[in-house]
Amino acid sequence: MSAIVLKNADEIVLMRQSGKLLAQVFEMLEDVVKPGVSTLEINDRAEEYIVSELKSRPASKGQYGFKFALNTSVNEVVCHGIPDQTRKLNSTDIINVDITLEKDGFIADSSTTFVLPNASRAAQKLVKTTYKAMWAGIKQVRPGARLGDVGAAIQQVAETAGYSIVKDYCGHGIGRDMHEGPSVMHFGKKGTGILLKEGMTFTIEPMVNAGTELTVTKEDGWTVETLDRKLSAQWEHTVLVTSDGYEVLTLRPDERIPG
Known part of the structure; x- marks a missing residue:
């Protein structure tokens, strides 16, 4: 992972642009992610929208040899799920869709865990708690x-609810490169770690498991699953450290910052 890059005012404008466009992709997908749709269809719809409508680039495609525009991680898949024509969504599924978008040289990264109509209450609780945990982390962001x-x-949010935090994967700095410094762990101790400074941009993307935190990577070399095959959820935003706090660059048009 490269060094931490503080963004100047012009670069922040471009980061905002990429984040806003990426938020529009997720808004579009609200009508796409539903029972019966394959994960490859989700990928193809998103890629077409990014390229044709937003005149942007799906930054994940070709990165590290990855062939798709996004990751689709269903149920026990923690992250890096590969879109597949044969994997059609069931009404009881949860699915994390993780997308990166590059516009004018700058990249934004975000993910949403969609809850299908008949998902269990336990699945719904896991997804809601993960979202709450992400925001608890975001609200700590400020210079100093x-x-x-x-x-x-x-x-604290995840473990208080009886869940575990995945420690094998983390958030990251982002800008001209998809993965810049710093590494953003989703566990830790207050008062430790890198000092936050105005102009930093990074992702906060906790992966929260219903059971053990332990994971296993499948033979495809990409797909990461929970070791016990229990459910996993994830949410992600790209965040800017401002002069007095934070700005969520990938905030959805209909999303409100929790009180």
């Missing part, structure tokens, strides 16, 4: 805070 403050807040 430390990354350990972010991780500790996320960990």
Whole structure:
């Protein structure tokens, strides 16, 4: 992972642009992600929209040899799920869709866990708690805070609810490169870690498991699942450290910052 890159005013304008466009992709997908749709169809619809409508680039495609525009992680898949024509969504599924978008040289990264209509109450609770945990971490962001403050807040929400935090994967700095410094852990101790400074841009993307935190990577070399095959959920936003707090660059048009 490269060094931490503080963004100047012009670069922040471009980061905002990429984030806003990416938020529109998720808004479009609200009508796409439904029972009977394959995960490859979700990928194809998103890629067409990004390229044709938004005149942008799906930054994940070709990165590290990955062939798709996004990741689709269903149920026990923690992250890096591969779109597949044969994997059609069931009404009881939850699915995380993770997308990166590049416009004018700058990249935004975000994910949403969609809850299908007949998902269990346990699945719904896991997804809601993960979202709450992400926001608990985001709200720690400000100049002078430390990354350990972010991780500790996320960990407290997840573990208080009886869940576990995946420690094998983390958030990351982002800008001209998809993966810049720093690494953003979703667990930690308050008052520790890298000092946050105005102009930093990074993702906060906790993966929360219903059972063990342990994971296993499938033979395809990409797909990461829970070791016990229990459910996993994830949410992600790209965040900017401002002069007095934070700005969520990938905030959805209909999304409100929790009180």
